[in-house]
Amino acid sequence: xxxxxxxxxxxxxxxxxxxxxxxxxxxxxxxxxxxxxxxxxxxxxxxxxxxxxxxxxxxxxxxxxxxxxxxxxxxxxxxxxxxxxxxxxxxxxxxxxxxxxxxxxxxxxxxxxxxxxxxxxxxxxxxxxxxxxxxxxxxxxxxxxxxxxxxxxxxxxxxxxxxxxxxxxxxxxxxxxxxxxxxxxxxxxxxxxxxxxxxxxxxxxxxxxxxxxxxxxxxxxxxxxxxxxxxxxxxxxxxxxxxxxxxxxxxxxxxxxxxxxxxxxxxxxxxxxxxxxxxxxxxxxxxxxxxxxxxxxxxxxxxxxxxxxxxxxxxxxxxxxxxxxxxxxxxxxxxxxxxxxxxxxxxxxxxxxxxxxxxxxxxxxxxxxxxxxxxxxxxxxxxxxxxxxxxxxxxxxxxxxxxxxxxxxxxxxxxxxxxxxxxxxxxxxxxxxxxxxxxxxxxxxxxxxxxxxxxxxxxx
Amino acid sequence: xxxxxxxxxxxxxxxxxxxxxxxxxxxxxxxxxxxxxxxxxxxxxxxxxxxxxxxxxxxxxxxxxxxxxxxxxxxxxxxxxxxxxxxxxxxxxxxxxxxxxxxxxxxxxxxxxxxxxxxxxxxxxxxxxxxxxxxxxxxxxxxxxxxxxxxxxxxxxxxxxxxxxxxxxxxxxxxxxxxxxxxxxxxxxxxxxxxxxxxxxxxxxxxxxxxxxxxxxxxxxxxxxxxxxxxxxxxxxxxxxxxxxxxxxxxxxxxxxxxxxxxxxxxxxxxxxxxxxxxxxxxxxxxxxxxxxxxxxxxxxxxxxxxxxxxxxxxxxxxxxxxxxxxxxxxxxxxxxxxxxxxxxxxxxxxxxxxxxxxxxxxxxxxxxxxxxxxxxxxxxxxxxxxxxxxxxxxxxxxxxxxxxxxxxxxxxxxxxxxxxxxxxxxxxxxxxxxxxxxxxxxxx
Numbered sequence: 001x002x003x004x005x006x007x008x009x010x011x012x013x014x015x016x017x018x019x020x021x022x023x024x025x026x027x028x029x030x031x032x033x034x035x036x037x038x039x040x041x042x043x044x045x046x047x048x049x050x051x052x053x054x055x056x057x058x059x060x061x062x063x064x065x066x067x068x069x070x071x072x073x074x075x076x077x078x079x080x081x082x083x084x085x086x087x088x089x090x091x092x093x094x095x096x097x098x099x100x101x102x103x104x105x106x107x108x109x110x111x112x113x114x115x116x117x118x119x120x121x122x123x124x125x126x127x128x129x130x131x132x133x134x135x136x137x138x139x140x141x142x143x144x145x146x147x148x149x150x151x152x153x154x155x156x157x158x159x160x161x162x163x164x165x166x167x168x169x170x171x172x173x174x175x176x177x178x179x180x181x182x183x184x185x186x187x188x189x190x191x192x193x194x195x196x197x198x199x200x201x202x203x204x205x206x207x208x209x210x211x212x213x214x215x216x217x218x219x220x221x222x223x224x225x226x227x228x229x230x231x232x233x234x235x236x237x238x239x240x241x242x243x244x245x246x247x248x249x250x251x252x253x254x255x256x257x258x259x260x261x262x263x264x265x266x267x268x269x270x271x272x273x274x275x276x277x278x279x280x281x282x283x284x285x286x287x288x289x290x291x292x293x294x295x296x297x298x299x300x301x302x303x304x305x306x307x308x309x310x311x312x313x314x315x316x317x318x319x320x321x322x323x324x325x326x327x328x329x330x331x332x333x334x335x336x337x338x339x340x341x342x343x344x345x346x347x348x349x350x351x352x353x354x355x356x357x358x359x360x361x362x363x364x365x366x367x368x369x370x371x372x373x374x375x376x377x378x379x380x381x382x383x384x385x386x387x388x389x390x391x392x393x394x395x396x397x398x399x400x401x402x403x404x405x406x407x408x409x410x411x412x413x414x415x416x417x418x419x420x421x422x423x424x425x426x427x428x429x430x431x432x433x434x435x436x437x438x439x440x441x442x443x444x445x446x447x448x449x450x451x452x453x454x455x456x457x458x459x460x
Numbered sequence: 461x462x463x464x465x466x467x468x469x470x471x472x473x474x475x476x477x478x479x480x481x482x483x484x485x486x487x488x489x490x491x492x493x494x495x496x497x498x499x500x501x502x503x504x505x506x507x508x509x510x511x512x513x514x515x516x517x518x519x520x521x522x523x524x525x526x527x528x529x530x531x532x533x534x535x536x537x538x539x540x541x542x543x544x545x546x547x548x549x550x551x552x553x554x555x556x557x558x559x560x561x562x563x564x565x566x567x568x569x570x571x572x573x574x575x576x577x578x579x580x581x582x583x584x585x586x587x588x589x590x591x592x593x594x595x596x597x598x599x600x601x602x603x604x605x606x607x608x609x610x611x612x613x614x615x616x617x618x619x620x621x622x623x624x625x626x627x628x629x630x631x632x633x634x635x636x637x638x639x640x641x642x643x644x645x646x647x648x649x650x651x652x653x654x655x656x657x658x659x660x661x662x663x664x665x666x667x668x669x670x671x672x673x674x675x676x677x678x679x680x681x682x683x684x685x686x687x688x689x690x691x692x693x694x695x696x697x698x699x700x701x702x703x704x705x706x707x708x709x710x711x712x713x714x715x716x717x718x719x720x721x722x723x724x725x726x727x728x729x730x731x732x733x734x735x736x737x738x739x740x741x742x743x744x745x746x747x748x749x750x751x752x753x754x755x756x757x758x759x760x761x762x763x764x765x766x767x768x769x770x771x772x773x774x775x776x777x778x779x780x781x782x783x784x785x786x787x788x789x790x791x792x793x794x795x796x797x798x799x800x801x802x803x804x805x806x807x808x809x810x811x812x813x814x815x816x817x818x819x820x821x822x823x824x825x826x827x828x829x830x831x832x833x834x835x836x837x838x839x840x841x842x843x844x845x846x847x848x849x850x851x852x853x854x855x856x857x858x859x860x861x862x863x864x865x866x867x868x869x870x871x872x873x874x875x876x877x878x879x880x881x882x883x884x885x886x887x888x889x890x891x892x893x894x895x896x897x898x899x900x901x902x903x904x905x
Contacts (some may be wrong), residue, residue: 069705069706069715243604246701247701310735
């Protein structure tokens with residue numbers, strides 16, 4: 001059997017009978033456990049709001065310092081810190097290391113930057129967890145940050161070429177000749193946008209196509225958004241975030257959260273994406289994530305390190321999987337890669353959707369979540385695209401994003417993975433065991449470029 | 461918080477003008493810094509009881525330059541007046557007047573400390589003598605100038621002048637740690653307690669929880685306990701988490717974002733301290749709020765929120781502490797009360813009710829902790845220069861600042877020093893007490 005035409009591990013045998021360790025290069029027994037100790041993030045702020053004057057480095061340092069304070073990591077030499085930002089200034093080439101140097105951690109803590117669009121945060125968790133599992137490091141901090149307010153603005157290609165040539169010119173006539181090439185349009189700055197370089201379409205327009213393809217209704221999308229706000233507000237009221245979040249710049253809750261929103265209010269919003277499609281436009285500002293600023297961090301460790309430091313162990317990072325789709329030629333929707341990554345991940349671990357106690361599916365758009373769920377419930381998609389006998393399965397909606405997700409919290413691209421991992425780890429730890437086995441949680445994050453990263457966490 | 465007036469009159473023309481006009485001239489107080497000598501000059505020990513002799517020997521062990529007889533015109537760091545054997549008001553005359561002749565030699569920021577016995581339960585003549593010391597000391601404290609203070613140690617019957625807590629209190633009063641404590645008595649009720657091995661690290665090895673630690677007095681308490689050697693768990697409401705994290709990182713402690721008025725607050729505090737730091741020795745109840753309004757205009761929200769945070773939360777947390785097996789090895793609780801809870805303040809009926817409640821709670825809880833060698837006390841701050849008092853109207857603030865014997869507001873550190881002392885094992889024999897840090901407020905109690 002194969003999934004998406006790619007054999008998972010060279011064996012042609014049904015997923016449910018495949019040995020769990022067959023895809024691993026090392027037997028599981030030789031690996032250490034990588035556990036989530038806890039996390040810290042700053043509240044997410046809508047762009048142009050509370051963090052307008054904060055740089056990525058400011059916010060990442062604040063998130064780190066909150067984590068350090070929570071777990072008493074002052075002057076600690078952490079094995080490695082990895083974080084990243086999607087919208088990044090060229091001066092931030094060493095963003096994470098600079099944030100570490102500005103934090104209360106030991107200055108001898110190494111750090112690196114990573115970037116995988118919206119999957120950046122989750123990928124830092126997986127990469128560092130793997131290093132811990134291999135015994136290369138004992139502790140790590142994963143994270144991500146993004147500011148759409150403090151976005152880099154580049155000069156136009158024309159101006160950039162002129163400036164570079166100018167710096168190489170030696171004589172005055174040469175310089176004048178180069179300057180003469182400048183045209184007024186070259187002076188317009190080049191701001192970042194969420195458009196896909198290969199299609200020119202924005203992410204929302206891409207999703208609108210997918211949403212229409214999977215016939216996701218406006219009502220279903222609004223209901224998902226409504227639940228996200230309601231669940232997140234309830235989690236705040238219950239104090240769930242008291243040890244997951246540190247206030248920043250006067251914010252102590254996500255500024256996008258609308259605890260009092262109603263289905264009627266959501267239904268009254270005008271569609272913003274997919275208006276040029278033949279089908280009815282269903283995607284509004286209410287069921288799409290807004291541009292957001294924020295940062296998140298997650299403390300990872302080996303069990304031994306956590307025990308030595310008298311720190312909690314919330315959940316084990318079991319496994320992760322990345323996937324990508326060919327959205328350029330329209331084979332799949334831009335944000336549908338997790339629909340392929342999750343079946344592969346679960347198959348490798350001998351699990352089905354029914355084994356998962358909590359689903360954390362990043363709400364880039366309500367339509368993204370619902371399209372993914374629809375694909376998994378679709379017989380034909382299961383057979384033709386996943387190589388299964390029928391539909392992949394059904395997600396129990398009562399286990400989905402139970403404390404809200406990006407539609408309510410907002411989505412500072414690289415910071416979303418850390419937000420989800422820390423919240424899910426706490427949730428799993430609270431749940432403990434289900435039918436005598438540790439509770440399981442699944443994370444799915446879609447990303448620009450047709451990518452997706454998914455991960456499996458188990459309660460400690 | 462800058463006190464512009466104090467700066468103006470402390471030197472040059474400002475000083476001369478203030479002196480001519482008889483305006484208040486607050487002195488720069490000698491505040492404790494690690495390594496500072498206990499006293500800023502020789503200490504004259506006046507008194508002829510056996511307790512006085514033993515104390516003199518003890519002071520010598522602390523490397524204090526002790527005088528049993530005054531050397532004329534020698535600048536004195538302190539005068540210790542041992543009156544623990546007075547049995548009649550007539551017995552006061554000789555030692556008091558002898559000490560009086562040395563008052564002119566007391567250095568700026570000098571100290572007068574009386575050591576006497578509590579009057580209650582003694583025969584009339586003895587009680588009169590003992591209570592006489594109270595009036596004497598409080599009046600003397602008002603006469604002292606240039607940052608000098610006067611405070612008293614009251615020994616319960618059966619407690620000697622060299623009991624650990626008596627020595628601990630003497631050290632506290634002589635040192636810069638008591639800079640803003642003036643005209644106060646502290647009662648030594650038992651011989652419990654132990655002096656620290658290292659006087660600069662009296663809290664070494666202890667784990668302390670400080671509520672309301674994100675800013676102001678709470679942050680100062682956290683810093684001071686850390687300076688004295690404790691590992692500190694800094695607690696504050698989640699909304700103050702950013703300031704809390706900064707404090708925790710500065711003092712190498714941990715931050716616990718927690719609303720102390722939650723039902724499970726006590727359990728979570730114990731759990732955090734024990735799991736992260738292996739033990740819990742000290743809890744400082746500092747978290748408090750004000751919602752001022754004349755009683756005639758008081759609404760339920762203002763009343764109940766102040767009572768909930770300032771006293772009910774402390775009661776609930778103490779219940780959890782008393783029930784916990786992790787809080788049984790010389791445990792110490794120190795609560796922040798307020799002089800408002802003693803003397804009252806217009807517009808603060810709710811606050812005063814809560815702070816009066818703290819005092820009642822402390823007195824009633826003391827016997828419950830005694831079995832484990834524990835103690836509970838309160839510190840009642842007067843006018844302290846904080847962000848809160850900086851928002852007072854100018855005239856009100858200026859008056860409040862000057863109406864005490866030291867003619868200035870205290871600093872958060874001054875409150876923190878008193879708390880750190882009461883949280884130390886050296887204060888083990890002090891329990892159920894309220895120590896005011898108010899520069900001897902002149903109005904009210």
